[in-house]
Amino acid sequence: MSNLSIVVLDGGTLSDEIEFRPPDVPHTMTVYERTAPEEVAARIQDADIVVLNKVAMGPDEIAAAPKLKLIAIAATGHDKIDQAACRAHGVTVSNVREYAVNTVPEHTFALLLALRRSIVPYRASVIAGRWEEAGQFCYFDYPIADLSGATLGVIGDGSLGKRVAKLGEAFGMRVLFSAYKGVDGMGPLYTPFDEVMRVADVITLHCPLMPATRNLISDREFALMERKPLIINTARGGLVDEEALERALEAGAIAGAGFDVVTTEPPGENHVMRRIAARDDVIITPHVAWASREAVQAVADQVTDMIESYVRGTPINVVC
Known part of the structure; x- marks a missing residue:
């Protein structure tokens, strides 16, 4: 040879x-x-x-x-x-x-838990001296909510989506696998896409980026979200319309966003995801969900x- x-x-x-x-x-x-x-x-x-x-x-x-x-x-x-x-x-x-059957689902839940319990802003407030200022054993500056009983909408039913669903079930969450957008009749194991948008408390993406999934979630989908969910994306940049995401955050249409992927990596100082990165209800990590x-x-x-x-x-x- x-x-x-x-x-x-x-x-x-x-x-x-x-x-x-x-x-x-x-x-x-x-x-x-x-x-x-x-x-x-x-x-x-x-x-x-x-x-x-x-x-x-x-x-x-x-x-x-x-x-x-x-x-x-x-x-x-x-x-x-x-x-x-x-x-x-x-x-x-x-x-x-x-x-990545362990590392990506674990990172997904790290983002989910940190946002659901406001870990990042509470940590920052302790460093800034807010605890001493409060003058008591605790304070309630940021929202905290349990996962148990919440509805987890999973977009993508491959190995990562299924593993995330199992973790959600272990936390006592109700798990809904989304049907493909615009497709009915996928069977009883799937919930129509628009219904997942309406009822989920957390929406997590685990699908590939292709023409049919680019900007899968945009202004129309944010308008459907009655439960003001968290949006978690550890899959691919481009699945969520990032400009629409910023509008949804500013309008209070969603509770927050945890993203490990963006459309341009690194995003650059003027990128929309850099603009929202410092918000208390946003966590952006540098494409490291896979990197255990x-x-x-x-x-x-x-x-x-x-x-x-x-x-x-x-x-x-x-x-x-």
Whole structure:
């Protein structure tokens, strides 16, 4: 077997705490911490295998790498890869799967609990001296509500959505799985989308971003929310119309928002999500719901497995 050229385009997306086991195949590996769009073509022109996380690969980049055989995505999402171009050039695309079944649901509930109990503003108020100012053993500046008895609306019924539902049930919540927006007749296990919008106390998103789900929740949906729910998004930026989210928060149409993902990452100083980030009823984390040490190690291990399996002639986790 000839020596394979493996190029890692954004190695900085994997924590230094984990061990990236080199594939057990003859190879040389070049690792770049990050790669700008205009740098991709030059860096992969001699590559047999490319490993990436969030770097986009369009027709021009794929055409610039005539030896390319495999794109190993160190993530589950694959919308940044032009699959038609890959098929046309005989490039296999594989992704990692089922690595975040604990870390993302746990982060979802960390956001949910912190918002439901106003943990962040209470902590800030203690630091600012409010407890001493109150002059008694407690004070009631911010709302606190139990999860038990509340209704949890889950959008997305994959492994993450199902795990979140189980955690909700463990807290005594009533769980509703949403049917697809605009689709009736999905069966008794699903509640119509608009009904979930109306009755949920918490709405949590665990679905992919695609044309049918972009801006899945916008002004129309916020207007349906009779229970003024919390909105939690640990899935993908773009599922919620962020400008509409800001309007809903300012109008008091929802109780708060916990987001780990935004449309532009990082968002930049003038982005709408930066404008709302300092609100007491908002928590934004920097796309780290997936990033427990255990989960990141699982990602690295799967990337190595994908490369070795491809070289053996039995590719795994094939997207196209």
